Structure formats: structure tokens, C-alpha cells
Amino acid sequence: MSKKTVTKNSAESFFTRADGERKLRAERLLVGKATPLPTGPTVSLRTSSKLGGRKYVFSFGDGKADGNGSLRASLGGKGANLAEMTRIGLPVPPGFTISTEVCTYYYKHGYVYPRALESQLRAALSKTEKSVGKRLGDAESPLLLSVRSGARDSMPGMMDTILNLGINDETVEVIAAKTGSPRFAWDAYRRFLQMYGDVVMGVQRHMGEHHDPFEEVINALKQEVGIEKDDEFSVRDLKKLVASFKALIEERSGKSFPQEPLEQLWGAISAVFRSWQNDRATVYRRKYGIPHEWGTAVNVQAMVFGNMGETSATGVVFTRNPATGEEAFYGEYLINAQGEDVVAGVRTPQPVSQLQKEMPTTYRQLLAVRHILEKHFRDMQDLEFTIEENRLYILQTRSGKRTGTAAVRIAAEMVKERLITKEEALLRIPADSLSHVLAPIFDPASKEKAQLIATGLPAGPGAASGHIFFQAEDAVTFSQKGEKALLVRVETSPEDLRGMIAAEGILTARGGVSSHAALVARQMGKVCVCGACMLRIDYRTKTIATGKITLREGDFISIDGTTGEVFAGEVRTSPSEVVQVLVNRTLEPSRSKIYKNFALLMGWANKYSKLRIRANADTPEQVANAIAFGAQGVGLCRTEHMFFEGNRIDAMREMVLAASPEERRTALEKLLPYQREDFVGIFRALRGLPATIRLLDPPLHEFLPHDSLQQKSLADSLNIPVETLIKRVQELHEFNPMLGLRGCRLGMVYPEISEMQACAVFEAAALVQKEGIKVHLEIMVPLVGFSKEFKIQKDLVQQVAKDVARRLQTKFNYLIGTMIEVPRAALIASAIAGEADFFSFGTNDLTQTSLGMSRDDAGSFLPAYMEREILPGNPFASIDQEGVGRLMEIAIEGARRTHPGIKLGVCGEHGGDPNSVRYCYHLGLTYVSCSPFRVPIARIAAAQAALGAR
Structure with a gap:
């Protein structure tokens, strides 16, 4: 590496050609005469003697670094990569990283630093000063610093940053003289005061305000001097801003802005550590599963300036x-x-x-x-x-954060380029991001008719329509009602994170494709259009205006994140390219680059996955969709869903209202052909793949009308008094549908229901088998809590199978098992497994019965529980491993003790959650089952689980 000293104004390239290859030649970044650090007031620093022998300040600069990319846990992602870039010779401004261990220590010990931190920091600062030939606070050649956070996983915009640290009333004049640009120096000073006043001294937080008081001062001065942009301020204006900012800081915080640079540095470091626990960082970590105990590193670097004129x-x-x-x-x-x-x-x-x-x-x-x-x-x-x-x-x-569509393409193409292996490609794709690939796009015909009102920068692909909201909290409130909100801002800030999570999409008038809105939207898979500068957004009147139209809060607006177009009103959507190829078959596979890359990754996933993926599907159409997405069978067919189509509900209601077993059998005879027809379609669609058929599960009152007009109409059609119908509805009503007469209890009280359903299943299987299609049946008895009730239902199903086989002169390949969805079943699984061929965990109901919570609680107390970290996340979205998971472990252990070869699966919607899929793999389950459109996500997650277990 060259040791040649160059001047700051040197334009010599740091690239040279040698031996026909381009190589990087690192140079000294800045030079100047070294002078002693001036003496000043001692910084008050609370320290502890613990951890005194550990290293937690790591320097980088001049092509050398104490750390490297493997120290991500200690240096954070940013610090590890700064060290790595320095080591490979890239032109990185020198500095040092304070490790994440200091952050965790800082919180654990009541905002106290370990004793050795101060000496290590001073030594690292001295290295930085020597590297650039400048000193912090120096009267001749002052060094300015940036202080940034750096978590192990990137959290863009969620924590605090300080730039231009080290400037004060004295050094601003030195910098103005040295650079020959007083405007640059005073602009840097006002920027520093604004950041430091907000982040360190709490000016904006002091009064609990959502707006920025510094920006109010800036806007007032703009009006006074008659300008529109910050870069139009004169030196005189900037000096006035500096004086106003210092006065604002003292007024709001009760303290003077510190002139001593070392005091500024410690204040900034503490503020960055404190920002690890701010609201937006906490919300972000909760959404992306980043452990709170990781902490953040702090990166201190020599400032370099992009605002030194037209050559910067x-x-x-x-x-x-x-x-x-x-x-x-x-x-x-x-x-x-x-x-x-x-x-x-x-x-x-x-x-x-x-x-x-x-x-x-x-x-x-x-x-x-x-x-x-x-x-x-x-x-x-x-x-x-x-x-x-x-x-x-x-x-x-x-x-880089990327959309699911981008993740799939980048992974596939990097394998082709031999940058990464297939295994690495699979591990790099966030499994949940595949939902972006399947997300709808605008329907071309509807889009053609829509009114285009603006065009911005396409920042997050896909299509989104929603009601306009200008404030994040309003978008959250509206979305909690089940409505679609679209967050519209002049520009977003990290404080808008909750609203961005809740909204269907994000639209900003300012900012580019690397703005905060775009970065966060891409990671979340949100549709986003930025920089639609022709939109005039007025928060006061709650309107969006263009030359053509004015829209108000609550109006519908539509955005195309692929093209950057903005439309008034609601635009219809159409399926994604992958859905068009696989499900609708309206697009040839060869015409879709997105599909080709998707199919390539799915093939790799099949190669490495050990856990089988099935689908929850109740109709032949749903089964066909699931198979197209790569499902390896049906893990849950809810037979009750078949009773709501056409005239079937009338026969079902007649059965529910029957006064005797004979009347009930008469009604069931009407239902049997319908069920048989559906099963025939399902078995044909499966083409020999297994199907788990669940017998009737919900309480009977759910099939009856509760509206008085509908009750009268039903009574008239059945020729019974309406009073009789109302009385029967009241008798069957379950206040808590999780309890009472449902599941296998229906089959115990009304065995004729189970008989009809089993007969429909086996007759359908016989018909399809005669067509030369294999049928692998798994009959599932729901809500079992006692081994005897399972045995009774099993015997009933086996007898029906024998009768149908004898009558139709055929044989059946079938299993009989149960859902584990109440805690008692998990606890006595060893007994039930003596009779059962398989277990399928109904994790939705098992979560409700174990926690005493329901999915409806997501609108009441569940958010508060997650905010206070009582729950790590929504237990209905990802398996509660500590509680529900423990019950699953008990059940698995007991079942395998009695029945070593028992088949085990999951059929709750947790089967499509990547974290739950990985957990099921580690439990040693045979399969997971989820909705058809979650099958690709589960396939990737299963492959990742297998690869990660190596």
C-alpha cells in the first residue's frame, strides 16, 4: 500500500492498472499539521470497573482494521463492514467502532459505562486524528466527526445519527477560513445544532411534539428573507439560524449547547445507545424479529463533506x-x-x-x-x-433490502454468475417475501380507464389502492377496522413506521428511491411511490392537489409501485405473473422472467427440504391451486365448508333441526351426494397425493340463521313453526364456539353424521380408483380429548369403510388419526397414539385453548402485550414455542413412545409461517399444511430449516 502523502484537493484516482487488472490503491485520506489536543473541562463520565480487560473499541483506517466482517455480533453490521472495506483497500474515512457489548452493559447497569471505555476511546480517537492529520477541537486544523448507530441487522432510519460533531463557535471560524467557504462552515454548524439539539438534548421530545421546532425556525426565516430552499440561505442567514438554534436549545432543555467537542462526543455516543430503545426502533425489531438484547454498536468516523460546492x-x-x-x-x-x-x-x-x-x-x-x-x-x-x-x-x-421479486431474481442470477451456491441462494431469501411475488398487479383494463394525476419514482413494486390518510396514527386506527389505508406524506420519517406497517401502500411528494420511505417499504413488501413532486400535500386542510383535481382525506387513491403512477380513485387488480402462469394459465411460462426465476428456486427448495408441505384446501379448485404451487397433498380438508354452497345449506339446516335420528338420516341422505361429488373432484385433482379429511367440526348453530327475517323464511320452507326454529337455535347456541358440542362430540351424540361423511369419502374414493387414480386417504377426527371417544369414532369409520368396500368390491388405502387441538389431548397423547395412525396439530385452536386467547384479541389487548414484551409476537401468527410448543413436544414424545412410526403434522395456519415451519422441522414433524398461496413460502422455509440444521 502506498504511503505517499497527498493534499486534500488531489484529484488523482485511487485506481491504477497493473498486470492488466484494475487494483485498488489506498491513500491517506486527509493530511495536515498535527497539533496537541487543547485542554478543556473534564467530561463527566459514569463508569464501572467490570469488563475492564475486554476490548470494545475497534479502530479502522489507513488500510488497517482491528476488526473484520466475522465480528458482526460485536461490531454490528455497519462496523464489521467498515472494517472489512478498510482491509480490502477501499477509501473509507477512518474512525472506530464501540461494540454492542457496551450497549448491553450500558442498559444492564443503569446507564453506566465500563471503566476502560474512556481510555480505549481516547486511544482510538488519537489514531483517527493521526490518520487524517487533524484534531478534535484543534484551533488550526479541527476534525469533525460523524456518530452513527450500527445494529447487527440493518435497521434503516430507526436509530439516531449525529453529523459534523466537533464544530463550535471557535472552530466554525477556522473551518470557514481553511476552506475559503464561510457558507459551508456555518451551514455545517446549523446542521449540527439541529441534530444535536434534537437527538442529544431532546429539544423536539421536550414538549412531546410531533413537529420539529427547528424546522419551524427555518421556515420562518425563509419567509422573512423570501426564499424557498435551504441552499439559498446566505452566510448572514445561517449565522442567524445558529444563534436562534442555540437559544432554542437553551430555552427547551434548560441547558446551554456544549462548546467542548469531547463533551459533544460523549453526549452523542450516549444518545445513539439510548436510541436503541426508542419507540420506532422497538417497533421495527418486533416486526422483524430482531432480539432486543443484541444492542447496537456506535460508529465514529472522520467527516467527509458532500456539501463543499459543485464538485462535491x-x-x-x-x-x-x-x-x-x-x-x-x-x-x-x-x-x-x-x-x-x-x-x-x-x-x-x-x-x-x-x-x-x-x-x-x-x-x-x-x-x-x-x-x-x-x-x-x-x-x-x-x-x-x-x-x-x-x-x-x-x-x-x-x-441491500429488497423486494421478494428482487430477492428471487438476484438469488437465481447470482447462482448463474457463480457468485453463490444454490444453498446460499435459498438461505438468503426471506421466505415471507415470496408473498410479494404473488401479490396482485393493476388490471390493465381498469388502469386504462383510471385518471392519472401524478407520476413519481417506482420504489416498491405492486399495486395498492386505499383511503388517503396523512398521519401515521390515523392510518393505524383505520386499518384496525379492517379497512384499507394508504399513507400519504410530503416525506416520511422513522416516526411514521407504525403507519407504514398498517398501510396498503405509501406515497410521498418528495424523496427518491433510497429515501426512508422507499427503503422501509421495500423491506416490508409495501407498494411505494416516492418523489411525486407535482402533488401539493397540505396537512392543514388534509388535501392533495394537482392542476387537475383535489383529493381529501378518506378519498380513494391508487398507486403503481412498478411504474410510479398515481391514480385518483380505486383501480381493480389482477393476478401476478406467477399466478397467471400456475393458476389461471393465461400466461405462457416462457414469457415471464419472474416465473422462470421463481420456478428455479422452488426446484432447489424441493431438493433440500426434508419437511413435506401440504395445503389446507376444501374444494377441487383450491386443491388444484395448491398442487400448482407445489403442495404435496392436502393436510386439512374442512368438510363443513362444503355445506354452504347452493341448496346444500337447506339440507344441512334440515339435518340440524331434525327432531329424531330418522329425520336426521333423511336429511343426511340429501347431503351425501353433494359431499361425494366434492370428494371425487378433490381426489382427481390430487392425482394420488394424500388427503387428510376432517370430519364435521364447528357447532351446529353456525349453520342456522340468526336474523329474524331469515329464520321466518327458513321455518316457512321447512313447514315448521318459527317458534320451534328459534327455540332450536337457542338450544344449540354456543357462546364460546371453542367449547361445547362441536368436533368429535357431534359424532358421539349424532353418529349418523360421521357415518354419512365417511360413506361419502369412501364412495368417492372407490369411484376415482376405478378411473385408475390412486387415492391415499387420511380420515381425521377433530377435537379429541379422550382416547375412548377417538376409539369409538375410529370403529365407526372402519365399519363404514368395510361396508363400502364390500358393496363396491374394492379396497382402500387409508389412515385414521386425530387433531391435537386441546391441551388434554397433548398431555395424554401416548394413550391416543395407541389407536391413532397419525396426529395433526390444530395449532390455531391449540393456541386458543392453551392461552385462553382468540384471534379477535388482536384488536384489543394483544398489541399491548406485545408492546410490553409479555408476548414476543402474535401467537396466532407464529407458534408460541414456550407454551403451545411445549405442549406439542409433550404430545410428540408421548406419541412416539407408544407408536414410534406415527405420522405427525401441523394443519393450522402456522404452517405457512417461516418461524413456525423451522420450529416444526426441529420437532421432527412429517409435514406442515397451510393455505394454497402460502405453500411457496412454506417450501422455502422448509428448505432453509434443513440447510440451517447442517
Whole structure:
């Protein structure tokens, strides 16, 4: 590595050609005369002697780094990658990382730091100062710093950042003289005061305000001097802002802004650590399953400046398109700006391709960095860069957030490029993100008729329509009612996270494809359009105006995140390309790049998965869809769903209202052909794959009308007094449908129901087998809690099978098992397994009966329980492993003790949740079953579980 000293204004490229290959040559970043650190007031720092011998400050710079990419747990993702980039010779501003262990220690010991931290930090700071030839607070060559968070998993925008740290009343004048740009110096000072006042001194939080008091001061001054943009402020204006900001800080916090740079540094470090527990960071971790105990690292770096004039810039770029996965350089930049200007979306930036015209040499260097980073990290990268007077610096890199569509394409193409293996490709795709690939798009005919009102930047693909809401909390409230909200903002901030989670889509008037809104939307799979600058959004009047139309809060609006188009009103949607190929068969597979990559990944998943994936399907159409998505059978066919179509419900109601077994059998004879017909269609669609048929489960009152007019109509059609009908409804009503006369208890009290259903199943199987199609039957008895009730139902089903086989002169391949959905069944599983051929865990009902909670509680107390971390997440979305999971473990252990070869599965909707799928794999289950459209997600999750277990 070259040791040559260069001046700050050197435009010499850090790339050279040697032996026909492009190599990176690292140079010293900044030089200057070293001077002693000035003495000043001692910083008050609470410390503890514990952990005194550990290293938790890691330096990087001049091509050397204490850490590397393998230390992600300690250095956080950002710190580990800064160290790694330094080691491979990229132009990274020097600095140091304070490890995540300090964060956890800080919280555990009541905001106290370990004793050795201060000395380690001073030593690391000294290294940084020597590397750049500047000193923090120096009267001749002052060093300014950035202080940023860095969690193990990227949490974009969720924690706090401080830029330009080290500037004060004295150094601002030095910087103005050194750079020859007083405007630059005073702009840096006002930016620092605004960040420090908010993040460290709590000005904005002090009064519990949602708006930014600093921005109010800025806007007032703009009106006073008659300008519209921040970069139009004169030096005099900026000095006025600095004075106003200092006064605001003292007024709101009761403290003066600290002039001592070292005191500023400790304040910033503590603020970043504290931001680990702020509301938006906590909500984000809860949504993405990031453990709270991980903590964040703090990264302190020498500042480089993209706001030093027209030869300086800052930007965020992706090595591939994070929305579509296309292998193309993607991102944006701003001339004469700092990084926060790009990410915050305050100004709408230029696409990175434009940089080739404005700064061609730097653009070529950036392209080289792109290829180096992708080859080194072997993944699509999201990197931030700054150009200071034509000199390129890389501030950070991380694996880029991407949509499910992009994730599939990037994984498939990187395997073809031999950057990664098939196993790595599968492990990199968040299984849940496959829902993006199956998400609807706008119907072309409906879109053609819609009124186009604006065009912005396509930031999160897909189609979304919803009612307009301007405030995050209003979007949350509206969505909790089951309605569709679309969050519309001038630009989003991390405080909008709850609303972004709740909304169908996000629309902003400002910001680009790397703004906060776009980054978060892509990770969530939300449809997003940014930078629709022709929209005039007025929070006060709650309106969106264009030259053509004005929309108000509550009106419908539609956005196309693939094209960036914005439409007034609601636009109909149509199926995704994958659905068009597999389900509707309206698109040829060869015409869809999305489908080709999807199919490739599904093939790899089949190769590695050990856990079989079935579907919950109740009709031949649903079964056909499930098989198209790769289901390996039906894990739950709910026979009661067959009784609601056409005239069937009339016969079902006649059966429910029957006054004797004879009347009941007469009604059941009407139902039998319907059930048999449905089973024939299901068995044909399965083409020999197994089918688990659940006998009637819900309480009978659910089949009867509860409206007085409908009750009278039914009574008239059955020729019975309406009073008799009302009395029967009251007798059958279950206040809690989880309890009482339902499940196998129906078969115990009314055995003729079980007989009819078993007869329909076996007669249908006989008919399909005569067509040369194999039928593998699994009859499931629901809600068993006693081994004897299962034995009685099993004997009944076996007798029906014998009778049908004898009558139709055929044989059947079938199993009889039960659902484990009440705690007692789990606890006595060893006894039940003596009679059962298989168990299927009904995890929805098992969760309700174990926790005494229902899915309806998601609208009442469940959110509060998750907020206070009583529950790690929604137990109806992901299996409660500590409670419900323990019951499953007991049942599995007991069942295998009695019946070592018993087949075990899950048929609750948890079967489509990736975390639950992985848990079921580790429990050693045979299969999971989920809704047809969740089958691809479960397939990827099952492959990941098998690969992760190696």
C-alpha cells in the first residue's frame, strides 16, 4: 500500500492498472499539521470497573482494521463492514467502532459505562486524528466527526445519527477560513445544532411534539428573507439560524449547547445507545424479529463533506435494482449535499446514471467499487458514498433490502454468475417475501380507464389502492377496522413506521428511491411511490392537489409501485405473473422472467427440504391451486365448508333441526351426494397425493340463521313453526364456539353424521380408483380429548369403510388419526397414539385453548402485550414455542413412545409461517399444511430449516 502523502484537493484516482487488472490503491485520506489536543473541562463520565480487560473499541483506517466482517455480533453490521472495506483497500474515512457489548452493559447497569471505555476511546480517537492529520477541537486544523448507530441487522432510519460533531463557535471560524467557504462552515454548524439539539438534548421530545421546532425556525426565516430552499440561505442567514438554534436549545432543555467537542462526543455516543430503545426502533425489531438484547454498536468516523460546492456530492446506490433485481447500477445522489438530505427525502435527488455526465472520473471509480463490493461480499450491496471536491469516499455498505421479486431474481442470477451456491441462494431469501411475488398487479383494463394525476419514482413494486390518510396514527386506527389505508406524506420519517406497517401502500411528494420511505417499504413488501413532486400535500386542510383535481382525506387513491403512477380513485387488480402462469394459465411460462426465476428456486427448495408441505384446501379448485404451487397433498380438508354452497345449506339446516335420528338420516341422505361429488373432484385433482379429511367440526348453530327475517323464511320452507326454529337455535347456541358440542362430540351424540361423511369419502374414493387414480386417504377426527371417544369414532369409520368396500368390491388405502387441538389431548397423547395412525396439530385452536386467547384479541389487548414484551409476537401468527410448543413436544414424545412410526403434522395456519415451519422441522414433524398461496413460502422455509440444521 502506498504511503505517499497527498493534499486534500488531489484529484488523482485511487485506481491504477497493473498486470492488466484494475487494483485498488489506498491513500491517506486527509493530511495536515498535527497539533496537541487543547485542554478543556473534564467530561463527566459514569463508569464501572467490570469488563475492564475486554476490548470494545475497534479502530479502522489507513488500510488497517482491528476488526473484520466475522465480528458482526460485536461490531454490528455497519462496523464489521467498515472494517472489512478498510482491509480490502477501499477509501473509507477512518474512525472506530464501540461494540454492542457496551450497549448491553450500558442498559444492564443503569446507564453506566465500563471503566476502560474512556481510555480505549481516547486511544482510538488519537489514531483517527493521526490518520487524517487533524484534531478534535484543534484551533488550526479541527476534525469533525460523524456518530452513527450500527445494529447487527440493518435497521434503516430507526436509530439516531449525529453529523459534523466537533464544530463550535471557535472552530466554525477556522473551518470557514481553511476552506475559503464561510457558507459551508456555518451551514455545517446549523446542521449540527439541529441534530444535536434534537437527538442529544431532546429539544423536539421536550414538549412531546410531533413537529420539529427547528424546522419551524427555518421556515420562518425563509419567509422573512423570501426564499424557498435551504441552499439559498446566505452566510448572514445561517449565522442567524445558529444563534436562534442555540437559544432554542437553551430555552427547551434548560441547558446551554456544549462548546467542548469531547463533551459533544460523549453526549452523542450516549444518545445513539439510548436510541436503541426508542419507540420506532422497538417497533421495527418486533416486526422483524430482531432480539432486543443484541444492542447496537456506535460508529465514529472522520467527516467527509458532500456539501463543499459543485464538485462535491453525496449519494446512496445499490449494486442491483432492489425493486426488480435487475443487474443494473441503481440509486441516486445530490450535488452539494450531506447524506441525510438524500435519505430523509427533503430534496428529490438525481439518478446515479446522471453522475456519469457530471463527474465522469468519479463515476468510473464508483462503478469499480460496485464490482469490488459485490464480488467480496457476494451479495447485492446498498452503499453510501460522498464525493468531497472530486474525491470519492465510501461511508458504509450493507446487504441491500429488497423486494421478494428482487430477492428471487438476484438469488437465481447470482447462482448463474457463480457468485453463490444454490444453498446460499435459498438461505438468503426471506421466505415471507415470496408473498410479494404473488401479490396482485393493476388490471390493465381498469388502469386504462383510471385518471392519472401524478407520476413519481417506482420504489416498491405492486399495486395498492386505499383511503388517503396523512398521519401515521390515523392510518393505524383505520386499518384496525379492517379497512384499507394508504399513507400519504410530503416525506416520511422513522416516526411514521407504525403507519407504514398498517398501510396498503405509501406515497410521498418528495424523496427518491433510497429515501426512508422507499427503503422501509421495500423491506416490508409495501407498494411505494416516492418523489411525486407535482402533488401539493397540505396537512392543514388534509388535501392533495394537482392542476387537475383535489383529493381529501378518506378519498380513494391508487398507486403503481412498478411504474410510479398515481391514480385518483380505486383501480381493480389482477393476478401476478406467477399466478397467471400456475393458476389461471393465461400466461405462457416462457414469457415471464419472474416465473422462470421463481420456478428455479422452488426446484432447489424441493431438493433440500426434508419437511413435506401440504395445503389446507376444501374444494377441487383450491386443491388444484395448491398442487400448482407445489403442495404435496392436502393436510386439512374442512368438510363443513362444503355445506354452504347452493341448496346444500337447506339440507344441512334440515339435518340440524331434525327432531329424531330418522329425520336426521333423511336429511343426511340429501347431503351425501353433494359431499361425494366434492370428494371425487378433490381426489382427481390430487392425482394420488394424500388427503387428510376432517370430519364435521364447528357447532351446529353456525349453520342456522340468526336474523329474524331469515329464520321466518327458513321455518316457512321447512313447514315448521318459527317458534320451534328459534327455540332450536337457542338450544344449540354456543357462546364460546371453542367449547361445547362441536368436533368429535357431534359424532358421539349424532353418529349418523360421521357415518354419512365417511360413506361419502369412501364412495368417492372407490369411484376415482376405478378411473385408475390412486387415492391415499387420511380420515381425521377433530377435537379429541379422550382416547375412548377417538376409539369409538375410529370403529365407526372402519365399519363404514368395510361396508363400502364390500358393496363396491374394492379396497382402500387409508389412515385414521386425530387433531391435537386441546391441551388434554397433548398431555395424554401416548394413550391416543395407541389407536391413532397419525396426529395433526390444530395449532390455531391449540393456541386458543392453551392461552385462553382468540384471534379477535388482536384488536384489543394483544398489541399491548406485545408492546410490553409479555408476548414476543402474535401467537396466532407464529407458534408460541414456550407454551403451545411445549405442549406439542409433550404430545410428540408421548406419541412416539407408544407408536414410534406415527405420522405427525401441523394443519393450522402456522404452517405457512417461516418461524413456525423451522420450529416444526426441529420437532421432527412429517409435514406442515397451510393455505394454497402460502405453500411457496412454506417450501422455502422448509428448505432453509434443513440447510440451517447442517
